[in-house]
Amino acid sequence: MKRYVLPVLAYVIPTFALGYVWHLILFDSYYKALQIYREEIIVPFGFVSMLIQAAIFAYIFERVFAGTADGWLARGLRYAALGAMLSWSYTTIAVAAKNVMTSVPDYLVIETAFTVVQWLIVGPLTSLAFEAARRTRPALS
Numbered sequence: 001m002k003r004y005v006l007p008v009l010a011y012v013i014p015t016f017a018l019g020y021v022w023h024l025i026l027f028d029s030y031y032k033a034l035q036i037y038r039e040e041i042i043v044p045f046g047f048v049s050m051l052i053q054a055a056i057f058a059y060i061f062e063r064v065f066a067g068t069a070d071g072w073l074a075r076g077l078r079y080a081a082l083g084a085m086l087s088w089s090y091t092t093i094a095v096a097a098k099n100v101m102t103s104v105p106d107y108l109v110i111e112t113a114f115t116v117v118q119w120l121i122v123g124p125l126t127s128l129a130f131e132a133a134r135r136t137r138p139a140l141s
Helices: 002-026 028-034 043-065 072-098 104-136
Strands: none
Touching (some): 002 043, 002 104, 028 104, 043 072, 043 104, 072 104
């Protein structure tokens, strides 16, 4: 279980920080114009959602990418491509399909950009986190 601490943090910390700055500071007026979010967002719900996602994505990374022979950056970028596609499907496409907003195309543009930036950060960080955990694990005799 300890092997997942760094990979979970590699997802949660940048995702939370980027999400907060992106949605509530940099593009706050953009999102307000879309009229998609409630006036008072419920930050703890978003944080719990990120923890769940982080645990699942860490498990996926370990099962699919951690044992490959390529370098940490290549693993991280391949993982980022998969993670971005999955995230985009439930954070962008599904939301656009069911939520009321002033412009679906504008929402798709801004959230697609967010997802790309998020995973370009999270993918390599997660790979590095698993690499660090692997290097500090004692060798089996």
